[in-house]
Amino acid sequence: MEIRRANRGDQVAIGNLILPWDRDNGHRYQDGRGRVSEREFVAEDAEGIVGWISGQHDAKVWQFLAAYENQPDNLACSLIVKFFVQKERRRQYIGADLLAVFERDAQDFGRDLVVVSPDENGEKERLLSFYRKHGYEFMDPCSDYSTRPAWFMAKSLPVLR
Numbered sequence: 051m052e053i054r055r056a057n058r059g060d061q062v063a064i065g066n067l068i069l070p071w072d073r074d075n076g077h078r079y080q081d082g083r084g085r086v087s088e089r090e091f092v093a094e095d096a097e098g099i100v101g102w103i104s105g106q107h108d109a110k111v112w113q114f115l116a117a118y119e120n121q122p123d124n125l126a127c128s129l130i131v132k133f134f135v136q137k138e139r140r141r142q143y144i145g146a147d148l149l150a151v152f153e154r155d156a157q158d159f160g161r162d163l164v165v166v167s168p169d170e171n172g173e174k175e176r177l178l179s180f181y182r183k184h185g186y187e188f189m190d191p192c193s194d195y196s197t198r199p200a201w202f203m204a205k206s207l208p209v210l211r
Contacts, residue, residue, distance in 0.1 A: 051144065053151045056090035056102065063099040064092065068134050075132070091151050093135070093144045101135040103148040107159040114202060115165075116190040127163040127204075128156035149184055157210045165189075165204045178203075 056064065064086070065079030078084040093101030109129035130152065135145045156164050166186060168177040186203040 051093055051095045051147070053091055053093050053147050055088060056086045056092045056104075058086050060092055060099060061086060064090075064102050067099055067102055067136060068132070070137075071134055072132070089152075089155065091148055091155075093148055100139045101144040101148050102132070103130060103134075103152050104132040105130045105152055105156075105164075107156055107161050109165065111165045111202065112163060114192055115204065116192045126161065127165055128152070128159070128161040130164065130166040133166070145180060146184065153205070153207055157207050160210075162207045162209050163204055164207060165202050167202050 061079045061082055061084050065076045065081070065084065067076075068079065069076030075084065087104065087106070089106055090102065090104040092099045105128060107128045108126050110126065111129055112125055112127045130149075133145070133148070135148070153164055164186075166181060168174065168181060181203050184205070186205045189202050189204045191201070
C-alpha cells in the first residue's frame with residue numbers, strides 16, 4: 051500500500067472510488083472537472099486507488115469553536131473536507147494511514163489544529179468511533195452557534211520545530 055499525493059491523473063480513479071458515496075463529486079472527478087489540490091492524498095495498491103482524503107490548511111472553521119472564540123483573525127487551521135475508503139477495504143488501516151499523512155502535512159504547513167465535520171452518511175457511529183480512536187473530540191460550538199449541537203471534531207497536533 052502506498053500513500054501519496056493525488057495528482058491530476060488520479061481524477062477518474064478518485065471519481066470511481068467516491069461515486070457510490072458522493073454522486074455529484076464522483077461524476078465531476080470522472081469527467082475531469084474535479085480539481086485535484088496539493089492537499090489531497092490517495093491510498094493505492096495493485097488494485098488501484100482504494101482511499102482518498104482531501105482537505106485544506108487555510109480554514110477558518112476554528113471560528114465556530116468555543117475554545118477558539120477569541121483568537122486573532124489571522125489564525126488558520128487544517129480542515130478535512132472529504133475522506134473515503136473503499137467499503138471492502140475498511141478496517142485495514144488505510145484510513146488511519148491517510149489521516150496520519152494529512153495530519154503530518156498539516157504540521158509541515160505550520161498548523162496545530164485539524165478539524166473535521168463527520169458525514170451523516172448512515173454510518174455515523176462508525177465514523178465517530180474512527181475519529182475518537184485517532185484523538186479527535188467534539189468541540190463545543192461558539193456562542194453564535196450555541197443552540198446547535200456540536201458538529202465539529204478537532205484534534206490538536208504538536209507543533210513541529
